Amino acid sequence: MDVTRRNLITILGVAPAAAAAQTQGEHAHPTPATPAKKAYVRKIFNDHQWRAVQVLSDLIIPADEHSGSATAAGVPEFIDDWLDFRDREDGNSNLSAGIIGGLAWLDLESNHLFQKDFAVAAAAQQTQILDRIAWPARATAADRRWATFFTRFRDLTVSGFFSSKMGVADLPYLGNKAVGEWKGTDPKVWAVIEERMKNGYKGLGGEVKPWTD
Amino acid sequence: MPQVKASPKSYDVIVVGSGAGGGIAAHILTLAGAKVCMLEAGGKYDTAKQSDMFKWNYDAPHRAAGTKAKPFGHYDATLVGGWQVPGEPYTQGPGSDFMWYRARMVGGRTNHYGRISLRMGPYDFKPYSRDGKGFDWPITYDDLAPYYDKAEELIGVFGSQEGLENTPDGRFQPAPAPRAHERIIKRVSDKLKIPCIPSRLAILTKPVNGRRACHYCAECGRACAVNANFASPGVHLKPALATGNLEIRTGAMCREVTVGSDGKATGVSYIDTATRKEVTVNARVVVLAASCCETARIMLNSKSTLFPNGIANSTGLVGKYIMDTVGASVNGYLPILEDLPPANDDGVGGMHMYMPWWLYKEQKAGKMPFARGYHVELGGGRNMPGAGTLGGSHNILGGGYGKGLKRDLRKMYGANVHFAGRGEMIPNDNSFCEIDPNVVDQWGIPVLRFHFKWSDDEILQAKHMQDTFKEIITAAGGRVTGASAPISRGGEIIHEVGATKMGDDPKTSVLNQWCQAWDCKNLFITDAAPFASNADKNPTLSITALGWRTSDYIADQIKKRNL
Numbered sequence: 001m002d003v004t005r006r007n008l009i010t011i012l013g014v015a016p017a018a019a020a021a022q023t024q025g026e027h028a029h030p031t032p033a034t035p036a037k038k039a040y041v042r043k044i045f046n047d048h049q050w051r052a053v054q055v056l057s058d059l060i061i062p063a064d065e066h067s068g069s070a071t072a073a074g075v076p077e078f079i080d081d082w083l084d085f086r087d088r089e090d091g092n093s094n095l096s097a098g099i100i101g102g103l104a105w106l107d108l109e110s111n112h113l114f115q116k117d118f119a120v121a122a123a124a125q126q127t128q129i130l131d132r133i134a135w136p137a138r139a140t141a142a143d144r145r146w147a148t149f150f151t152r153f154r155d156l157t158v159s160g161f162f163s164s165k166m167g168v169a170d171l172p173y174l175g176n177k178a179v180g181e182w183k184g185t186d187p188k189v190w191a192v193i194e195e196r197m198k199n200g201y202k203g204l205g206g207e208v209k210p211w212t213d
Numbered sequence: 214m215p216q217v218k219a220s221p222k223s224y225d226v227i228v229v230g231s232g233a234g235g236g237i238a239a240h241i242l243t244l245a246g247a248k249v250c251m252l253e254a255g256g257k258y259d260t261a262k263q264s265d266m267f268k269w270n271y272d273a274p275h276r277a278a279g280t281k282a283k284p285f286g287h288y289d290a291t292l293v294g295g296w297q298v299p300g301e302p303y304t305q306g307p308g309s310d311f312m313w314y315r316a317r318m319v320g321g322r323t324n325h326y327g328r329i330s331l332r333m334g335p336y337d338f339k340p341y342s343r344d345g346k347g348f349d350w351p352i353t354y355d356d357l358a359p360y361y362d363k364a365e366e367l368i369g370v371f372g373s374q375e376g377l378e379n380t381p382d383g384r385f386q387p388a389p390a391p392r393a394h395e396r397i398i399k400r401v402s403d404k405l406k407i408p409c410i411p412s413r414l415a416i417l418t419k420p421v422n423g424r425r426a427c428h429y430c431a432e433c434g435r436a437c438a439v440n441a442n443f444a445s446p447g448v449h450l451k452p453a454l455a456t457g458n459l460e461i462r463t464g465a466m467c468r469e470v471t472v473g474s475d476g477k478a479t480g481v482s483y484i485d486t487a488t489r490k491e492v493t494v495n496a497r498v499v500v501l502a503a504s505c506c507e508t509a510r511i512m513l514n515s516k517s518t519l520f521p522n523g524i525a526n527s528t529g530l531v532g533k534y535i536m537d538t539v540g541a542s543v544n545g546y547l548p549i550l551e552d553l554p555p556a557n558d559d560g561v562g563g564m565h566m567y568m569p570w571w572l573y574k575e576q577k578a579g580k581m582p583f584a585r586g587y588h589v590e591l592g593g594g595r596n597m598p599g600a601g602t603l604g605g606s607h608n609i610l611g612g613g614y615g616k617g618l619k620r621d622l623r624k625m626y627g628a629n630v631h632f633a634g635r636g637e638m639i640p641n642d643n644s645f646c647e648i649d650p651n652v653v654d655q656w657g658i659p660v661l662r663f664h665f666k667w668s669d670d671e672i673l674q675a676k677h678m679q680d681t682f683k684e685i686i687t688a689a690g691g692r693v694t695g696a697s698a699p700i701s702r703g704g705e706i707i708h709e710v711g712a713t714k715m716g717d718d719p720k721t722s723v724l725n726q727w728c729q730a731w732d733c734k735n736l737f738i739t740d741a742a743p744f745a746s747n748a749d750k751n752p753t754l755s756i757t758a759l760g761w762r763t764s765d766y767i768a769d770q771i772k773k774r775n776l
Contacts, residue, residue: 011416037626060614081332082600085275135612145331147612154614155604158622163276167270171626175559175759176597178268178428181416184390184565186556193393197400203548205609205628208690210401 040077043084044096048117051189052103053079059126060157067170070161078160079153095152102149109146223497223498224250225771227481229467229511230690232321232758234740235366235422235446236453242500242501245456247771250494251450252465252483254503255293255317258324260447264290264438267430270599278600285609286599290324290444293317296704302656304662311663313506314705319463320446321504322707323753324436328415328443330370331588332361332758333752334379337572340639340746343585344576346670347639348534348745351717354381360758368443368757370560372413380569386418388565389429392558394550394593394630396522396564401689402568407589412567415443415754423449425501425653431597433562442562457738465492466656467507469497469515469735470524478524478736478774482658498767498776500551502760505633505648506535509712509742510661513648518697525730530723531713533645536747538586538708539636541675544629544694545686546609550593552624557593566591570749583673587749589682595627601713606692629694632685637749638671638713642759644703665703675700708752710744728763 045053057070057079067078070076083096106118106129123127130150132143139147161167197211228235239249265288270277278285284295294316303313316322335354340347358381365384372385388411388643391399395409402409416433417426440447453459464486471493473479480495497654500506509532515524523531570586603622607613610621636662643666650657676699683693716722719731730736739760741752770776 008476008480011338061619062616064616064619065344066619068692082275085278089280097338130614134614136607137611151607151612154607154612154618158606158618159598159600159602159604160624162626163270163600163602167602168269168271170596171595171598171623172555173595173598173626174557175431175595176269176432177557178267178430179557179559180428182389182429182560183429185393185396186554188554189393189556193397193549201549201551203551205546205548205551205692206622206690208549 016177040074040080042080044080044100045076049100049103050076050080051119052106052117056106056153057157057160058101059130060154061161062072067166070157073161073164073166074159075157075164078164079156082156082160098149099153102146102153105146105149215329220469222250222494224248224494226250226498226500226767227252227494227496228500228502228739229481230321230502230504230740231319231321231450231461232316232445232504232740233753234504234738234760235500236323236449237321237723237760238502238764238767239453239459239502239755240449240737241761242633243453243456245764245768247458247768249453249461250457250496251461252481252494253319253463254466254486255319255321256463258436258446259439260324260436260440260444263292265437266432266435268435276600277575281747285325285434287437289764290434291316291318291322291718298651300662302602302652302654303660304649304652306662306664309663309665310702311665312702313661313663314704316505319450319461320444323443323445324539325434326707326753328433329563329590329751330365330372330413330415330443331651332383332747333750334359334381336379337717337746337750338746339480340585340748343567346584348714348716349765350745351715351722356506356726357738357755357758357762361754364754364757364761366421368415368448368754369417369424370413370415370417370754371411373411375408375410377408377569377691378573379409383413383569385413388412389418389427389560391565392560393553393556394547394595395564395591397547397549397689398591398630399489399566400686401685405685405688406571407568407685409566409568409636412564414561414563416563417441417719422452427561429560431559433563448467462494466658467511468505468656469511470657471495471502472517472519472524472642472733476519476733478733484658486656486721487657492743497771498735498737500737500739500764500767501742502738503547503743504740504742505742506661506663506706508738508740509646510567510648510658511533512713514659525713525723525732525736527732528723530721532647532661533642534711534714534770535644535646535709536638536711536744537665537703538706538747538749538751539638539667539671539675539678540633540706541678541683541699542631542697543679544631544696545682545689545691546625546694547628547630547686547689547691549755550628550630551655553627556595557562558596559628564591581677583670583677585637585670585749587634587640587674587678589678590633590635592631592633593627593629600633605694608694630686630691632682634675634682635706635749635751636674636678638747639668640746641666641668641716646712650734658746663703667700667703672700694700708741708747710741710747710752713738713742714745715743716745727766728759729766737763737767
């Protein structure tokens with residue numbers, strides 16, 4: 001449209017300059033050109049729980065041909081930080097208590113069944129427990145509260161993963177950049193939608209019948 | 214009082230507030246040659262330096278999630294403010310639960326707002342005449358139409374010419390093409406006979422007055438570093454400052470309007486928040502644009518022997534009839550949007566399509582259980598992931614974990630849609646603000662106590678919203694996945710208007726048709742406090758048009774030496 005290439009370069013120049021100015025304002029001491037990544041300091045989980053969080057989040061989001069696993073994307077750090085944040089923001093520790101309590105149950109159940117903590121149980125043993133709680137509608141009445149725990153933990157893992165830099169690239173989210181000309185829906189996208197409107201589509205969220213106007 | 218520091222300079226006009234209302238007043242008056250002193254309670258704000266445009270959610274604390282201090286997220290442009298401002302409380306009357314959003318910064322709420330720019334229509338100025346509820350305005354659509362034209366051209370609004378009932382078209386820039394989910398929703402709406410048309414937002418799709426066109430990063434709420442959207446600092450105040458006629462004092466928390474023995478306003482007394490000292494500044498004219506409720510607060514706190522109930526309040530109506538917008542929303546999941554080829558869905562900050570109110574004839578015929586209408590704001594698409602992304606996946610998938618879950622989540626990304634209704638509230642006797650007899654803020658200024666109640670008209674309207682949205686989602690082959698509370702809390706939609714209503718009878722209104730106080734001829738109001746009703750059309754464009762009209766009148770009256 002009216003954003004010429006020249007304008008675009010200026011636009012792109014603005015944000016990094018603003019970002020740099022802000023960064024300098026926030027830190028009193030000069031920062032090196034490539035600052036070393038600071039090690040995360042845990043606020044919620046102890047060493048034992050941390051191991052369980054790593055194992056459980058990687059069971060939920062493992063590495064595949066598109067991207068790495070939850071731990072590779074920093075999900076355990078995200079969850080620890082998020083629980084601490086909610087404790088402070090909500091003025092109660094209901095969420096963190098439910099997560100920590102759920103992790104404790106995983107160990108309790110795993111020790112009952114296999115005489116091992118969940119994090120060090122065999123893969124088949126871990127999935128045997130998860131299969132009871134990973135589908136809320138299928139969970140027995142006795143397991144329902146652990147299914148609720150797992151749903152919460154899964155949501156934390158999923159949103160932690162897909163909002164990370166790795167997850168953003170995996171989806172992929174292609175925005176957050178200057179676009180010279182806005183063209184609306186990509187024709188490739190609309191072609192797929194039109195085909196579905198014409199012939200119907202069986203999706204994860206249900207069946208879409210052919211559309212009539 | 215030895216603490217009072219008198220400002221040696223005198224001005225033609227003092228403008229209290231720097232948002233949409235204060236901004237337009239300062240803009241028009243300084244260009245007309247008046248010397249203006251603007252008082253802003255908050256601090257300076259420079260979008261070019263302080264906007265968080267192009268930053269990533271994963272680089273922000275907690276993936277940029279909203280907090281009590283920053284309800285719209287870490288990168289939101291409201292640097293100081295929100296529904297709670299530290300040191301500046303407000304209280305509630307029995308049974309009330311009002312939320313009062315304030316932005317303490319130059320530009321106020323224009324920095325982060327949704328840029329939705331809808332003209333009120335002919336019916337909206339005469340609602341009482343149409344259905345016997347609420348109040349008529351002392352002006353008609355035709356009185357304000359030329360100012361809507363000018364306002365749209367100044368701030369830059371895109372849209373389309375539609376010719377729909379009570380939904381006036383404007384001087385629009387070209388509208389951006391719709392996103393995939395918006396095209397699908399339009400198809401469904403056509404079937405259901407609900408109009409779905411290009412939205413009308415104050416975002417440039419073509420350059421105006423040295424401002425660049427939008428670069429489509431979708432994050433207008435963070436403020437635009439290149440002023441491609443409307444906000445008071447870049448659009449109203451920058452040219453006003455260039456005239457040399459505008460002085461902006463920040464950290465100036467207004468206490469009261471001062472009055473002379475002749476009953477005219479002499480100026481304003483404010484607390485300099487840096488020194489906590491009182492400062493007075495004098496002018497021939499005082500314009501209040503502190504935001505609807507803050508303006509009422511200043512007036513109620515401006516007590517004198519001549520104005521024992523607060524300035525220009527002989528009717529006792531200052532603070533009465535506050536209105537917010539009715540809000541209710543529903544979330545849905547549309548399988549037809551699953552697993553699409555990746556594309557950049559960003560576009561402008563906000564919806565590219567919306568639905569204006571469509572049931573005027575049914576209402577006129579008495580076929581609807583509530584008076585007044587709402588419009589529908591759409592959301593969806595492949596948004597920048599942040600806290601909460603792809604949460605609640607078990608509602609669609611039943612549950613799961615592992616590689617299969619990861620694959621399915623990728624397909625689900627971008628399939629959520631959101632419908633928000635924004636409707637008209639009718640003013641009522643139970644919704645008002647007054648000065649709390651006991652509580653003061655950290656500046657020693659008595660605070661507001663709010664009383665707020667919806668009537669059945671609003672409650673039934675909100676139900677109609679949610680029923681309609683569920684119908685649309687179902688008709689699109691989707692699933693309803695969530696809904697807001699049946700109706701929003703007062704103040705939650707941040708459209709407070711009406712605390713100093715205008716009218717054509719000094720016994721039943723605070724202001725005349727020029728937003729001039731009946732009781733104090735050199736006191737004017739240019740924020741949303743003068744509104745006699747609160748149509749579903751978001752207030753900012755009407756604040757701008759009405760404020761422009763008022764400012765033209767002030768400039769003319771100064772020229773004629775009537776002020």
